[in-house]
Amino acid sequence: MVIIVKHRTGEAQVDNLVKWLEDKNLRVQKTVGEFQTILGLIGDTSKLDEDVIRSMGIVEDLRRIQKPYKNASRDFHPDDTIVDVNGVKVGGGNFAIIAGPCSVESEEQLSFTAEQVKEFGADMLRGGAFKPRTSPYSFQGMGEEGIQLLLKAKEVTGLPIVTEIMDPEHLPLFKNVDVIQVGARNMQNFELLKKLGKLNKPILLKRGFSSTIEEFLMSAEYIMAGGNGNVILCERGIRTFETYTRNTLDLLAVSVLKQLTHLPVIVDPSHATGIAQYVAPMSLASAAAGADGLIIEVHHDPAHALCDGPQSLTPLQFKELRGKVDKVLAAVK
Amino acid sequence: MVIIVKHRTGEAQVDNLVKWLEDKNLRVQKTVGEFQTILGLIGDTSKLDEDVIRSMGIVEDLRRIQKPYKNASRDFHPDDTIVDVNGVKVGGGNFAIIAGPCSVESEEQLSFTAEQVKEFGADMLRGGAFKPRTSPYSFQGMGEEGIQLLLKAKEVTGLPIVTEIMDPEHLPLFKNVDVIQVGARNMQNFELLKKLGKLNKPILLKRGFSSTIEEFLMSAEYIMAGGNGNVILCERGIRTFETYTRNTLDLLAVSVLKQLTHLPVIVDPSHATGIAQYVAPMSLASAAAGADGLIIEVHHDPAHALCDGPQSLTPLQFKELRGKVDKVLAAVK
């Protein structure tokens, strides 16, 4: 970290700051210039509170050289992390596709879709039991019953299941869920993240729709700092000025994340686009950009889905997509 | 609500949709045009799930005429709601200023600041006990102890206290807190909102930093739908491409909110700007724009605050600001 001290700061004040830093086990290199004094810090600055330093009257600015996330950073873990979900591997060259309906709606719907996506090449099954909805009057999900149906579908198909948590109080219900998903709106629900950090279970962390790449990694760091290193990151579109599509899919962030972190990064083209016809091209583009997987909404009858129908693929569309994705993966290998 | 049916949809399919709508106690006016068929819905559409309709293959688009929030809408409650906080009124012409430190740091810090802001004209005391921080390594707040110190300061000064909740599990600690604050990052933590909706206590709901005005009101609706109408809205800056300031303060949203809803709307210029010197001009602008109050960070020694120091006013700066705000309020009355 480099601290730039304000012009015309007295020497004694600078020395106080140097001492304060040294007390935190950091070595400090001081350079006195005509217009500014610069302090270069050597040592582990990841646990230093930037805000405290910025708040000091004599500090003009500071600049991190090291990343503020240590567990998530590739600097300290050059090799790709491979998250193992009941035998399905994600990351480190293992491309995984999670498919299934937005919401669990009924036993028939889920079991039919689960069998279809399994047949057509899905590696895991997704389905929402607790649904975050903008309106209190929209369908809120089947709750506990939805989880039971997912567990049943897992038993029948053998596919690991992925489903979203919205309240830490529900954690006991997720005991046999294979991957717990944290939705975009909860990416900075820090109390929830802390609790998930104490589990020994893969977490699928979705990027908040207005979160920077660094904030995203800091949220992964919350989970990892608690001891749970099984984090799968998911880009699902960001909010911009463009209104034609629901969100703007940030595939560049996928490339950037692959460089900054060793964690697997997957893409959710269904939520990002909100429109089924764009799911296929964005899935292919994700594969070409270096993503480690996809999470795709598939519904046996999108026109009657209780939520997010317009963005769901039919099982047959999913089958066709799976084939194309494999071709792109082979091309970019 | 107006539903536009896709070009070349068969008559039978349209009739099915009409029947489906009528089953929901809506009257439907059908107009068949050359290029499109339009259905006008008459009745209470606020509980209709837009997504379900959009997902129907034959629907081109729909447009709400009525607002999707009913409890929060001024259409149904033309008069301003006045939230009464232990005798301090907010809204309906009552301008209230909440002041205090970002974080509760110690008994000395809090009691000193509390007495100062009271003397200099604050109507309520703020202070964070649970702090949402981007980094797991930053100071996370004093927690329960912080709440105890706030309650003590309340006892001494008589000022009602406002503090943020981050986890529904902590609710018992907030029993004697006067106003429970929901931070920007939790604006769409729907499970938390539902629980707050069952309380009979004022809620200060901050706008998410990338939430639209409509999403903001829908979150207020979550609380109100549960039965708790004591919601104070707070604009605290939105995230844009501009990086010079921490956020972009959206004062236009304050004017828009005052028209759309009967709930009081206050402004947090401290978090929006992140820089103390802009707190005063933005406070005056808020008062001129029609806000119902302000929430301002005041610290006896900003240079040593454990969080958000650079944006805090000193007690004397606060005193000066209070005087100027009153002048602007008088000018725009």
Added chain:
Amino acid sequence: MVIIVKHRTGEAQVDNLVKWLEDKNLRVQKTVGEFQTILGLIGDTSKLDEDVIRSMGIVEDLRRIQKPYKNASRDFHPDDTIVDVNGVKVGGGNFAIIAGPCSVESEEQLSFTAEQVKEFGADMLRGGAFKPRTSPYSFQGMGEEGIQLLLKAKEVTGLPIVTEIMDPEHLPLFKNVDVIQVGARNMQNFELLKKLGKLNKPILLKRGFSSTIEEFLMSAEYIMAGGNGNVILCERGIRTFETYTRNTLDLLAVSVLKQLTHLPVIVDPSHATGIAQYVAPMSLASAAAGADGLIIEVHHDPAHALCDGPQSLTPLQFKELRGKVDKVLAAVK
């Protein structure tokens, strides 16, 4: 177009509006509902001024069914437009790569780079002679001399050349330029667009960094309305809250554009990312997403480029990329 009339508007006023619309050769279908009156317009509404209608006191809202761009819309021209640049085809299944330095810097630099990119598979040569720079103190390009050097490189290599115009006054200098580029900052320089609409020469129109897809197409419409249908669209990244990369590459917009318009759509991954190492993954993703081409910065010595060096590929990196792009194109065919 559907016009929604305000609640409680008098019948006579509505009839006036109907008459005004009929005078514009439109047929009007009126539906009187309990809460609103709706007017459905039948006929060519593309030349109707939306703002005039919105400004009428009795109009609640209007909604276009037809696109506001007629020449650019795929609705009226279902087949892909193929732009022919001196024998190099773009669009309709023809994928073209434009490569070359950001700025023309010297004869040696340009001729060397031109020969290299030709050898390694570029279809056209790019190079900036007039450079839009944020600071008046930055290098502004070689101007006329730069254009002469480009024409020389064209003569030697046979590659068509692409270069940017910044002032209509410079048009005579562009007589032998094959493709005139309009930069992002000039996408809504309407006077320039009108002048380019009168030429019979391909125009490469870059998306403004905060322009919506619809605004982008309206700017293409400005050129086409003048009679010049040879427009190539270029997505080059949009401005969002994310600051890690220079821009956010909006590949979803490429897919959307391919559906809305018949014009070819290419991608500029160099400007979008601003960082050379992300050019390759974003190029592959563009090819997978359905783009019709790429425009890529290549410099023989990026570390000493006078502008945009950090985002330039070396000729050898370009060669490798060309090969990979071809593989992805084959995979998604």
Added chain:
Amino acid sequence: MVIIVKHRTGEAQVDNLVKWLEDKNLRVQKTVGEFQTILGLIGDTSKLDEDVIRSMGIVEDLRRIQKPYKNASRDFHPDDTIVDVNGVKVGGGNFAIIAGPCSVESEEQLSFTAEQVKEFGADMLRGGAFKPRTSPYSFQGMGEEGIQLLLKAKEVTGLPIVTEIMDPEHLPLFKNVDVIQVGARNMQNFELLKKLGKLNKPILLKRGFSSTIEEFLMSAEYIMAGGNGNVILCERGIRTFETYTRNTLDLLAVSVLKQLTHLPVIVDPSHATGIAQYVAPMSLASAAAGADGLIIEVHHDPAHALCDGPQSLTPLQFKELRGKVDKVLAAVK
């Protein structure tokens, strides 16, 4: 300027860079740390091309201490610039209101509105003769005839006139125009700015709707670098994710600009909001935030304006607003 050299760069390479910098008349302070080498530059760095330095392979990052705009910066001109428009002063405590129709539509419309706004307290008259419109099919303004009508209105009322330029070719028509306006879409039309820099006439420079504060000042610098210091800055709303209003008015930028530059800063609440009822509160808020003036659309019959009717005030509404603005100005003095 501080340059941070990449970890593990060879000494000889660093020395080369130091020499290159010294050749540009800069003094360089080198500090060699364990993790990085830092170069502090002393001297005038405002004409240094940041991009060239960033492009050097050995440079990790650079950070400006001095502002990149020298003429526009308050650091070098602490006193407020007062722009004198034919006797009407703007800046330095002089608050000026520019009012008039969006477009000049006819002699009657303009002369009536001009006399009304003069009577009701406007200091200058605005009116568009050349109109930037998103669609080529929308009304494009009266052009030269519009300018003639403005000059006539100036003669009758004595009000200085403000009107927008869209093409440098039109400059001769602006000879007797008092203030030449550069619209948001042309803020980075650098060739136009350079030409305006050679005039001796006040320029009203509007902020691009997605331009940062620094880019805005750099565009002012383009004009000032040419020798024309009579620049009035205008905040007119920025583009964000919020769609309820046309733009988000960035009043915080006004406060920031007042600190960074000595140039006067005015606000355009009409374009920012797009809705007449929000013009008054945003005008009052602008005055409270420290703006030096307002530019407001006034139309004698907004419901029939050829452009931007919904955001125009009637003359009487303008009169009422003028009175309230004066009260706020008195309150914050």
